[in-house]
Amino acid sequence: MKTLTATLSYLLICLLATDANAASGPSISDEPAAPIRTTFDCALAKASIEKLICRDPQLKQMDMEVFRLYRLALTDERSVPPPKKISIDQQFWVDARSQCGADPDPKACAIHRYAERAHQLRQGSTIARTKDPYRLTEGPVVFRCAGLSGVVAASFFMMQPGLVYLKWANGAVTLSQVTSDSGTRYTGKDAQGSYSFWQSDDAVVFQKPGVGGMRCSAQATD
Numbered sequence: 001m002k003t004l005t006a007t008l009s010y011l012l013i014c015l016l017a018t019d020a021n022a023a024s025g026p027s028i029s030d031e032p033a034a035p036i037r038t039t040f041d042c043a044l045a046k047a048s049i050e051k052l053i054c055r056d057p058q059l060k061q062m063d064m065e066v067f068r069l070y071r072l073a074l075t076d077e078r079s080v081p082p083p084k085k086i087s088i089d090q091q092f093w094v095d096a097r098s099q100c101g102a103d104p105d106p107k108a109c110a111i112h113r114y115a116e117r118a119h120q121l122r123q124g125s126t127i128a129r130t131k132d133p134y135r136l137t138e139g140p141v142v143f144r145c146a147g148l149s150g151v152v153a154a155s156f157f158m159m160q161p162g163l164v165y166l167k168w169a170n171g172a173v174t175l176s177q178v179t180s181d182s183g184t185r186y187t188g189k190d191a192q193g194s195y196s197f198w199q200s201d202d203a204v205v206f207q208k209p210g211v212g213g214m215r216c217s218a219q220a221t222d
Contacts (some may be wrong), residue, residue, distance in 0.1 A: 052101070069122060143217060195207060
């Protein structure tokens with residue numbers, strides 16, 4: 001647990017340091033920062049969700065990260081599902097992401113779709129989990145929470161703001177990082193109500209709608 005928290009804390013510090021350097025003024029080379037790319041040509045974007053992605057830096061980052069994970073998973077002959085099925089699933093996922101354009105909150109819908117797909121790709125492929133030291137994602141980390149049947153799997157997006165995708169037996173939710181006096185806290189809500197996920201060096205607490213905070217512990221994985 002301490003190792004996980006230390007890793008996430010280190011990555012967050014690196015991101016904050018990058019922001020601080022950017023705010024301090026031009027670098028010695030005075031070269032402008034490279035624009036964040038997308039996996040499609042924004043000049044040709046017609047679908048409303050693609051236009052939203054093109055003008056939103058957070059969604060652009062998630063778009064590139066999911067594509068990176070997808071390409072890595074395709075090289076993994078031991079992935080579950082196998083590469084051929086991953087390719088088919090990716091097209092179904094793109095179609096599902098496009099439907100977010102008709103959602104009352106298209107950005108929240110797109111964030112959840114991206115987080116869900118990143119979780120699936122990382123969960124099924126060792127190569128996707130381990131390649132590239134500059135990745136934006138970590139996990140899945142498996143937690144067992146007191147009072148909850150089964151386990152909770154968590155995948156993290158190390159960005160600003162940070163995100164965590166939580167998946168358990170009969171549900172899933174994507175939460176955004178918020179300011180916290182101690183530890184790292186994520187909050188969010190869906191049709192069922194509000195959720196929170198808080199972690200520090202010695203504790204993890206998951207709260208679902210209508211249920212008090214459940215203390216959780218990380219489970220060892222292979």
